[in-house]
Structures are given as structure tokens and as C-alpha cells.
Amino acid sequence: MNSSDSRQLTTPAPSPHDYVGTPALATPAQVIVDVLGAPEPQLCDPAEPMIFADDLAAVRGDGVFETLMLRNGEVHNLQRHATRFVTSAAMLDLGEPDLDRWLAATELAAEAFGASVGAPEAALRWVYSRGRESTGQATGWVTVAPIAADVLTARQSGVKVMTAERGFRIDLSERSPWALIGAKTLSYAANMAALRYAKAHGLQDVIFVSDEGHVLEGPTSSVVVLRDNTLVTPPIEAGVLPGTTQAALFRVAEEQGWETAYEVLSVQDLIESDGVWLVSSVRVQARVTELDGHEMPRAECADEIEQMMWEAVAH
Helix, strand or coil: CCCCCCEECCCCCCCHHHCECCCCCCCCCCEEEECCCCCCCEEECCCCCCCCCCEHHHHHCCEEEEEEEEECCEECCHHHHHHHHHHHHHHCCCCCCCHHHHHHHHHHHHHHHHHHCCCCEEEEEEEEECCECCCCCCEEEEEEEECCHHHHHHHHHCEEEEEEECCCCCCHHHHCHHHCCCCCECCCHHHHHHHHHHHHCCCCEEEEECCCCEECCECCEEEEEEECCEEEECCHHHCCCCCHHHHHHHHHHHHCCCEEEECCCEHHHHHCCCEEEEEECCCEEEEEEEECCEECCCCCCHHHHHHHHHHHHCC
């Protein structure tokens, strides 16, 4: 199976009888595919339970995931997500994912979503768990659901952001490899708590900083800064997750003659910059309109940069 970055999905749409253990379904709000629980990936009834109570994904957050954009029948930036998925699994000492199997499950899920829900944009998520504590058998599934309304709002209107301490130094990954810095694990409780805190205070998002005050990333996004006609992001060595959308953006920008750089950044660097964006796979981009109470500028070239971001996710 060809694992290209973006593929047109052509698998025939499933009939209602293809869903496991259920008669014909009404239009579901989402689609679920069991990747590892049967000889081949198979559709599941989204109204029925999916995992056992002793699955370590639920008990301990012991697993990895990726969230990809599904847009008009295409899964975007697929190869970068697949590469990071394999890397994250290796960091957790999980078995190497069978990418052909995951890609087959992705095609099945995307086709079922198009046939049932039919929304033009969706979040397609891979989840790979260490599995049941009682059996040690790995589990995995793919879900597809329409994107949330606040995603569209953030794209169009931008986001007000606060900075927040992450609680570690940038050399944590070197000193403590078990901290899994750089792996996209299921343990996102602290990230979600930070977002809830921001929203409770009238803001929409967060940018984490290290103990030294260095800019890291958002709870679900990478930070991209425009400075002197150069796009800048914190280096991986600073303790951030390798951003698939940021990497794709830099590739597109370089092809179009822009300068890009990986640099250690302070909060003041962001405030004094020509613009800041939070970039991610499904939201794509959200321009920071306010940072720690400081109004942030919209650069004259902002439309051009945001267009490159859309081109990037299609790569």
C-alpha cells in the first residue's frame, strides 16, 4: 500500500451491514474502526462500547495517538503523521505499528464517514494503546468526527493567549528520557487543564514556557513567529513535540523563497515580533491576537503566510 502524504480515497462505501455487531445504523456522529481486534480492520457501532475497563489507554494513558485532517475525502500530511506515530510508539516501547494496517483502517474510516456523516472537514484520530492489563494484547482504533465550531472561530478570528509554565527545564529530555518529551502520548490531562484554565479566564489558548522562560508550544499546537521576514519556531531540543504542520509549513515557505529558522525564543521575542500563530493539523492556523494582555499585530503578509499554511497541510 502506498503511504503517500495525501491520498484520494477510493474504497467503495460500506453498507450498513458492514458495521460489526449491529443492524443498519442511523447517521452516526462519528465513525470508529477497530484496527487490531480482528484479522482485518473493521467498522464498529459508535453507539457501543469500544474498549475494556482494564485497557491501559484508559487506566494510565499508556499509548500514543495522532490527529489528522480529513478534508473533502483526502487525509492530509499523512506521511509526517505516520513517521511521528512510529517514533512515538518506539519511545514508549510499543510494538512497531503495521502502517499498512493503519492506512487500510484509515481508508475504511474515511469512506464510512463520507457515506454517513459527510461533513467536508473532520478530525481523524489514530489511537494505539499498550492494551489490556490482563492480556497484554495491544489495542488500536481510528475515529473520525466533524471538527468543532470553535476550530472554525479560531481560524477566522484568531485567539487570545496566555503563557503558562510547563514545569520543566528545556534539558529535561536529556536528563529524564522517561519523561517522553517529544512523544505524542495519550497523557494529555495537564494540557487540557491548561486550556480549561485559559478559557475560564476569558482566553482561548495557552503557550507553554520552560522554567528558564523559553517558549515551547501550545497544548495542541506548535508556535510559529514572524520576525524580519523569517518564520521562526522553537527547536526540538527545547523540549517540544515535532510539529507535522509546522514542518510542512517550513517546507512550503522555503520553496516560495521565505527564510525559516529554529531558535530559542522568549515571551518578549513573541511580543516584539511581527506576528505569532498557533499551527496544528485540524485547526491549521490560529493567529494570536493577544498575548498576556498585549495586543498582537497582524502583519501585512499575514494572508500570504496563512495561505502557505493551508498549502502545507495538503502536502
